[in-house]
Every structure is written in structure tokens, then in C-alpha cells.
Amino acid sequence: MRSLTTPEPGRAIAYIDWTSAEVGITAALSEDRRLQTAYESGDVYMAFAVDAKAAPSGATKDTHGKIRDVFKRVMLAVQYGQRAAGLARTLGIGVWRAKELLDLHRRLYGWYWQWNAWTLQRANFERKIQTVFRWPMHVTRVTKQTTIANFPMQAHGSEMLRWACVYATEQGVEVHVPVQDALLIGGTAEGIGGVAELTRAAMAKASDLVLGGFVLRTDVNVVRYPDRYSDKRGAAMRNRVLCLLSSDMAA
Numbered sequence: 001m002r003s004l005t006t007p008e009p010g011r012a013i014a015y016i017d018w019t020s021a022e023v024g025i026t027a028a029l030s031e032d033r034r035l036q037t038a039y040e041s042g043d044v045y046m047a048f049a050v051d052a053k054a055a056p057s058g059a060t061k062d063t064h065g066k067i068r069d070v071f072k073r074v075m076l077a078v079q080y081g082q083r084a085a086g087l088a089r090t091l092g093i094g095v096w097r098a099k100e101l102l103d104l105h106r107r108l109y110g111w112y113w114q115w116n117a118w119t120l121q122r123a124n125f126e127r128k129i130q131t132v133f134r135w136p137m138h139v140t141r142v143t144k145q146t147t148i149a150n151f152p153m154q155a156h157g158s159e160m161l162r163w164a165c166v167y168a169t170e171q172g173v174e175v176h177v178p179v180q181d182a183l184l185i186g187g188t189a190e191g192i193g194g195v196a197e198l199t200r201a202a203m204a205k206a207s208d209l210v211l212g213g214f215v216l217r218t219d220v221n222v223v224r225y226p227d228r229y230s231d232k233r234g235a236a237m238r239n240r241v242l243c244l245l246s247s248d249m250a251a
Contacts, residue, residue, distance in 0.1 A: 002179070003234030004241060005223075012192035012224040016199050017182030018160070018207065019217040020044050022079050025153040025160075028214035030115035034108065036214065045072035051108050074101045079153065081146040116149060123148045131155045132210060157181055160206045160216075167202035189224045196220050 007013045018024065023044050027035040038047035046064070049055040049071040055064045070091060077087045088098035106113050123129035123139050129151050130136040135158075137151055161178050168175050173195055174186040183203065187195040200218045207216040223229045228238075 001234065001237065002184075002229055003231045003238035005184070005229040006227070007186065007189075007223060007225045009225050010189055011186060012189045012222060013176065013184060013186050013229065014192055014196040014199070014223070015179075015182060015184050015221040015229065016196060016203065016218050017179075018157075018203065019219050021157055021160075021181040021216060022153045023075060024207075024214070024216040025156050025211065026079065026112065028211035029152050029156065030112040032109050032111035032115070035112050042217075043068075045075060048072075048075055048105070048108070052104050070101075074105060078102065078105050079150075081149050119152060120145060120148055123151075131159050132212075133159055135159065156210055159210045160203075163206035163209055164199075164203045167205050168199050171198045171202060173199050173202070192222055192224065196222060 002015075005013065020039065023035075024039050027039045027044075034051070035044075038044045038051060041047040043061065046055065046059055046061060046068050049064065049067050050057055050059060052071065054071065055067050059067075061068055073090055074087065076082075077090070082090075084095050084099040084102055087102065088095045091098065119129070127139050128136045129139060129148055131152075135155060137148075137155070139148060157180070161181070161183075164183060165175055165178055168183060168185070176184045176186050178184075183199055185195060185199050186192075200220065203218050204215050207214065221229075
């Protein structure tokens with residue numbers, strides 16, 4: 001539905017999201033220095049490929065895009081607890097190869113895996129898991145282990161978003177809506193750049209607070225009237241709605 005968003009005359013909007021937020025959050029919480037370095041490189045998925053020696057040092061999305069896509073899927077699979085069979089289906093490869101890729105991540109980022117195992121053990125023992133600000137989720141016998149493993153990155157992402165809204169609002173930013181790992185803000189067409197920078201500073205401050213000094217990067221997408229916010233994932237819905245509106249107006 002975001003692709004239906006357009007600013008009013010003389011106005012603009014900016015969509016500002018944390019870059020690779022889930023990986024950055026787990027890198028910070030796990031204190032895995034190698035994973036943190038990969039995130040701080042600017043492209044954590046490419047850094048993973050380089051660490052794995054599947055791409056040369058200095059490789060980029062433009063020069064080694066296909067390799068990057070593979071390692072991106074592997075890293076996201078790890079984040080969500082996906083098994084080798086599921087990863088194999090996603091990548092269209094053999095289960096044995098998927099297992100090799102997951103084992104490679106385990107060898108490279110061993111501190112993260114130890115932290116993940118400890119998080120699961122502690123949650124199951126204490127029957128709860130909570131954020132740094134003590135927002136809890138109670139764990140029962142029917143709670144899935146993947147749900148527990150997913151909690152730290154999703155819940156701390158929520159903590160970051162709440163603080164980002166607070167900090168941005170205190171700076172006079174018009175926060176139109178929080179969107180999971182992003183803020184959609186508004187301002188005048190001339191002043192949106194400065195407002196976006198205030199918001200980025202607020203989001204950096206929020207991640208610094210929640211993640212104990214580890215700051216996540218942000219990306220900015222500015223849309224000025226009469227342009228419309230564009231998201232390829234929402235293109236089909238946007239085209240369908242606009243088509244229906246055109247039909248109604250014609251009738």
C-alpha cells in the first residue's frame with residue numbers, strides 16, 4: 001500500500017529505514033566482532049561472501065551480484081532459523097550444498113552462534129525472554145524455538161523504533177507513520193532534506209541507545225510532489241487500484 005502514497009502540492013515525504021537492521025541488531029547483541037565488522041563495511045552480505053572467500057576483497061554488488069544474492073539468502077536463513085532443506089529449496093541447490101553454506105556461516109561467526117544457543121537455553125530455563133528495557137515475552141511448552149530466536153532482533157527493532165519516534169518528534173519532525181524498521185516523515189518540498197537529516201540523527205541515536213553504542217546506518221528515499229512513492233513490491237497493488245479508480249471515474 002506504500003506505493004499509493006503521494007505528497008500534497010508543495011510538500012514532500014521521506015522514507016528512512018535502517019540498513020540491514022536485523023543483521024545489525026544481532027551483530028550488536030551477540031557482540032560478534034567479526035559480524036559487526038561485516039555490517040560496518042557497508043554491505044554485510046558482500047562482506048560475508050568475502051569472508052567466505054567466495055568473492056575477492058573489494059567485490060561489490062555490481063561486480064559480484066549473483067554471489068552476493070546467495071550469501072544474502074544464507075544470512076537471512078540463519079536469522080530466521082531456516083534449515084538446510086528450506087534453504088536448498090530457496091536457492092534451488094542440493095541439501096548438502098545448503099548445509100555447507102550454513103556450516104560456513106557457523107565457522108565464520110561462531111560467537112553469534114554461541115550467543116544464539118545461550119539465548120535459547122536461558123529463555124527456556126527462565127520461561128521468558130526480554131529486551132534491554134525489560135519488555136518480555138513469556139515462553140511456554142508450545143512456544144516455537146524459532147520464535148524465541150527471532151525475538152531479540154524483532155523486539156529490539158521495536159524498541160529502536162519507539163525511541164526514534166520520540167527523538168524525531170522532539171526535534172519537530174512530522175512523523176507520519178512508523179513502518180517496522182523505518183519512519184515515513186513529511187515536510188515542505190524545500191525543507192525535506194534537512195528534516196530527513198534530523199530523522200536520520202534521531203534513528204542513529206535510538207540504535208545507539210538500544211544496542212549499547214552500536215549505531216545502525218540508514219537509507220533515505222525522498223519523494224516530492226507530484227511524484228509518487230515507488231516500491232517494486234507494491235507495483236501490482238498500485239496498478240490495480242489506479243486501474244479501478246480510472247474505471248470508476250470513467251463510469
